[in-house]
Amino acid sequence: MATFVWKTPAAPAAIAVVAVPPRPALLDRALPAPGTARFARLVDPAGRPVDEVVADRVDADTLHLMTHGGPGVRAAVTAALEAHGLLHAPAPTDPWATLAHPAAVAWRLDHPEAPEPHAWLHRIPTVLITGPANAGKSSLLNAWCGRQRALVSPIPGTTRDLVAATALVGGWRLRLFDSAGLRATDDPLERAGQDLVAQARGWADVVVRLVPPDEETPVTADLVVLGKADLRPPGPGLRWSVHGSTTLLDDLGRAVLNRLGLVPSAG
Ligand SMILES: Nc1nc2c(ncn2[C@@H]2O[C@H](COP(=O)(O)OP(=O)(O)OP(=O)(O)O)[C@@H](O)[C@H]2O)c(=O)[nH]1
Ligand SMILES: [Mg+2]
Structure with missing residues (x-):
């Protein structure tokens, strides 16, 4: 017919x-x-x-x-x-309808007929923020998403659940996850939170490890970020401080996008 x-x-x-x-x-x-x-x-x-x-x-x-x-x-x-x-007849699925980011729309406008280079045009990448208790993970999440999303306190072990928030970085949406701090504990709830972190390491697209000043050992992660940079002497590496300038956040965002293959390396 x-x-x-x-x-x-x-x-x-x-x-x-x-x-x-x-x-x-x-x-x-x-x-x-x-x-x-x-x-x-x-x-x-x-x-x-x-x-x-x-x-x-x-x-x-x-x-x-x-x-x-x-x-x-x-x-x-x-x-x-x-x-x-x-x-x-139903319309074939319109690839425009599922574009997930302002930057994806801009890319499509520039390349109307091109085959799509990666799934990120339609899917929002997930970014896990992990690291020891009290490293400043929740403070980083709040700065990144621009609001007080997660509780911040000087008491180690404050965050238990995975806490999600969205940030727009260079026109790309990122789904950020704050998580329970890693430390030895007998508290069953804190342990349950740490189990969630272990699972999240499996599904997160990028794992950001926030290292406090008293932990200098290099660790395996997609990105190692030197936290509380205001308490450190100047030096190389990807640095972050809630008391620093927004440039630090821009650098971190660029590094995450770079891991995802979305922008060239900042050098
Ligand atoms: N000097 C300094 N202090 C910070 C910085 N970031 C966070 N803090 C402080 O460090 C403490 C812990 O911050 P949180 O963001 O709650 O740390 P967390 O890693 O989420 O801690 P847990 O949830 O317990 O694992 C708070 O007192 C913050 O104000 C920073 O960049 N510099
Ligand atoms: Mg926290």
Whole structure:
């Protein structure tokens, strides 16, 4: 059975586009030749006008009707095309509809036809912030997402659950997870929190290990961040301090994006 497909989303708009087979009975005047367009009226099977359209003959087998885009017009056009014996086919999933970041939309606008280079256009990367108790993980989460999302206190073992927040970094959304501090403990709830961290290390796309000044041993993580930099002597490495400038956060964000292959290395 011949079909028609709406090529534009259902949201109200000035104009909507529907692809139909080039049947002369659909219009009140002759079909345009392939590669040309003409103004016409879409008519129902009894010849009654339904909408004024521009009929664009994309090729020998396809006619695009540019109808008006309000919901009432769309419903009337759908009904008329069904009355002509055409089957309403669902639109193929629009890759634009699932873009997850402002930067992904910008990339798509620049590369409308290109194959997509990575899943991050549609998926929000997850970033686990881990490290010893009292390292400043919750303070980092709060600074990164721009609000007091997690409790901060000088008492080690404050955070137990994974605490999620979203940050926008260079136009990319990141799903950040603060987590329980790592230390020896007999508290069953704190241990349960540390088990969550172990699981999160498995599914997080990037693991950021925040190292306090008294822990200098290099550790394995995607990114090692030297925390409480205001209490450290100057030196190399990726540094962070809640009392520092926003440049530190920018550097950290760039390093995470770099791990994800989203921007070139900051050098
Ligand atoms: N000087 C300094 N203090 C900081 C910094 N970041 C956090 N702190 C302080 O360090 C203490 C612990 O901070 P939190 O952010 O709660 O540390 P945490 O790693 O989440 O701790 P737990 O949840 O217990 O694992 C608080 O008193 C903070 O104010 C920093 O960059 N510099
Ligand atoms: Mg905490």
